[in-house]
Amino acid sequence: MGKMSEYIEQAEKDLLHLYNRYQIVLDHGEGMRLFDTEGKSYLDFMSGIGVFALGYGDKKFNDAVHAQVDKLLHTSNYFYNEPAIEAAKAIKKASRMDRVFFTNSGAEAVEGAIKAARKYAYLKDGSTDHQIIAMDHSFHGRTYGALSVTGKEAYRKPFEPMIGNICFAQYNNIDSVKALINDKTCAIIMETVQGEGGIYPATESFLKEIRKICDEKDLVLILDEIQCGMGRTGEYYAWQRYDVKPDILTTAKALGGGVPVGAFLVNEKLAQHSLVAGDHGTTYGGNPLAGAAICASFKRYEELDLLDNVKKTGAFLYEKLEEIKNKNPHIVDHRGVGLMQGLEFDGPVADIIAKALNKGLILINAGPNIIRFLPPLICGEAEVTEMCGILKECI
Numbered sequence: 435m436g437k438m439s440e441y442i443e444q445a446e447k448d449l450l451h452l453y454n455r456y457q458i459v460l461d462h463g464e465g466m467r468l469f470d471t472e473g474k475s476y477l478d479f480m481s482g483i484g485v486f487a488l489g490y491g492d493k494k495f496n497d498a499v500h501a502q503v504d505k506l507l508h509t510s511n512y513f514y515n516e517p518a519i520e521a522a523k524a525i526k527k528a529s530r531m532d533r534v535f536f537t538n539s540g541a542e543a544v545e546g547a548i549k550a551a552r553k554y555a556y557l558k559d560g561s562t563d564h565q566i567i568a569m570d571h572s573f574h575g576r577t578y579g580a581l582s583v584t585g586k587e588a589y590r591k592p593f594e595p596m597i598g599n600i601c602f603a604q605y606n607n608i609d610s611v612k613a614l615i616n617d618k619t620c621a622i623i624m625e626t627v628q629g630e631g632g633i634y635p636a637t638e639s640f641l642k643e644i645r646k647i648c649d650e651k652d653l654v655l656i657l658d659e660i661q662c663g664m665g666r667t668g669e670y671y672a673w674q675r676y677d678v679k680p681d682i683l684t685t686a687k688a689l690g691g692g693v694p695v696g697a698f699l700v701n702e703k704l705a706q707h708s709l710v711a712g713d714h715g716t717t718y719g720g721n722p723l724a725g726a727a728i729c730a731s732f733k734r735y736e737e738l739d740l741l742d743n744v745k746k747t748g749a750f751l752y753e754k755l756e757e758i759k760n761k762n763p764h765i766v767d768h769r770g771v772g773l774m775q776g777l778e779f780d781g782p783v784a785d786i787i788a789k790a791l792n793k794g795l796i797l798i799n800a801g802p803n804i805i806r807f808l809p810p811l812i813c814g815e816a817e818v819t820e821m822c823g824i825l826k827e828c829i
């Protein structure tokens with residue numbers, strides 16, 4: 435613990451400056467609250483960008499991770515390990531998908547998903563000019579494959595050329611998708627609820643139409659649930675709200691309860707007709723520490739009945755944000771589901787977020803004009819009420 439200004443000065447000498455960080459050095463957390471190195475506390479409505487579903491310092495989760503640290507951290511994928519086997523079982527049960535590949539991050543899960551989709555198409559006709567349809571305003575990560583399907587040109591432009599044969603449709607506009615489909619199309623990739631792009635949930639009809647097109651044309655549907663999965667919408671995976679099952683699912687962020695881990699999951703058809711031994715791999719993916727963290731996460735979700743809590747608290751948050759919206763002409767829209775909601779303003783929200791931070795509330799934006807509400811999934815009505823009180827003072 436020490437003075438934040440000194441740490442920050444040092445950091446700005448040593449770290450590559452790729453983030454405009456808040457002038458705060460975080461030290462530890464407890465439940466829904468974080469503390470900086472000078473002892474100030476913050477109510478957290480960001481959860482490390484949707485990572486800390488269990489909040490901070492969950493004793494049973496931490497004990498499980500500690501125990502694995504003392505036992506074995508890494509094996510490589512030349513061997514099996516028990517935590518990864520248990521984790522695969524747990525994630526299959528929650529997702530109802532058939533096979534799992536563990537990664538270390540979200541972007542890495544998206545990379546694997548794209549490779550699996552292209553390999554599936556390649557095995558069908560032996561050609562290598564297949565196209566993938568992605569969505570405007572989407573976010574899939576910063577590595578080349580993931581960036582290539584990310585629908586924000588400013589993120590891509592300086593790094594071109596991207597991987598080839600990607601085109602972009604409008605989210606929730608089925609005609610724009612249909613217009614792009616041709617004989618070379620092999621896959622559609624989309625978030626079930628767009629996160630970074632501004633908290634846009636896919637409509638039920640859009641999702642169902644997409645699934646129908648993929649079935650008719652034998653296209654691979656990739657649903658990226660790295661942000662909206664793991665209970666954020668009140669179901670383990672957001673597609674389960676409408677029962678529109680993907681062929682490939684990507685998941686990360688909350689999956690390891692703070693331990694970095696991701697995964698892509700496939701159905702049995704893709705498992706049988708796509709990637710084979712030698713096609714893909716990772717040194718760290720599926721290590722026992724990550725496996726133990728995943729298992730402990732799922733166990734705590736069940737013990738704490740988190741999905742139910744998300745439904746309840748999410749509905750309460752929706753009500754409270756509607757009240758705020760109805761009283762403020764500068765708020766132009768309110769969207770989202772469960773504990774993934776957004777308020778869109780008619781101008782930039784950076785000032786509101788900075789003011790809230792001063793008052794001990796951590797919020798996050800999703801684009802310049804949208805405040806995103808992404809609290810730990812343990813969030814209750816009391817914290818929502820407290821958050822709304824501070825938010826109202828800051829608007």
Ligand SMILES: *Cc1c(COP(=O)(O)O)cnc(C)c1O
Pocket residue numbers: 539540541542544573574575576625629630658659660661662686687
């Ligand atoms: C965060 C995110 C990613 C990238 O995950 P990283 O772990 O940062 O690589 C991909 N897709 C979605 C929907 C995300 O929210």
